[in-house]
Amino acid sequence: MEHFPNLLVMQTFSKAWGLASLRLGMAFASEEIIRILNRIKPPYNISGLTQETVLAAIQNKEKVDRMINGILEERTFLQTELAKLPFVQKIHPSHANFLLVKIPNANQVYDDLIAEKVIVRNRAKVLLCEDCLRITVGTRAENEALLEALQKVCKKSTDNGQRSTAHKRKR
Structure with a gap:
């Protein structure tokens, strides 16, 4: 990201993580792009249950x-x-x-x-x-x-x- 400041990488937790029903993804980008995304994202956050599920999945490489x-x-x-x-x-x-x-x-x-x-x-x-x-x-x-x-x-x-x-x- 240091070399490509306009790069935005997005990934879902669907197939590889086996969590398609959560409808959750992640984005990696420069702070500037993330600030823009935060301004346009819907006014709701990820539920506690979704967070727990994803964190458990991340632990199981x-x-x-x-x-x-x-x-x-x-x-x-x-x-x-x-x-x-x-x-x-x-x-x-x-x-x-x-x-x-x-x-x-x-x-x-x-x-x-x-x-x-x-x-x-x-x-x-x-x-x-x-x-x-x-x-x-x-x-x-x-x-x-x-x-x-x-x-x-x-x-x-x-x-x-x-x-x-x-x-x-x-x-």
């Missing part, structure tokens, strides 16, 4: 390390398995707890995944993310369920596309 390693392993697994699927056009590089994956008909696949009770984030309308879904790394069981649902809905999407193309050719 081994657990955090295990969770981070688990996320990294599952991200590698998910990336490897997604790359095997014929409809996956691109998996963008990631150092995060999610993968940005380009597939045909992302909007339809997104809707079909919801029908299968699998939630991803649709980024198809975001500039430079056309036909992309943002897939959060989950547990092995969650990742396998996602892969199974993706295969199902993409096969359905492909079958429907082939039928409509064949139907158009007959005319």
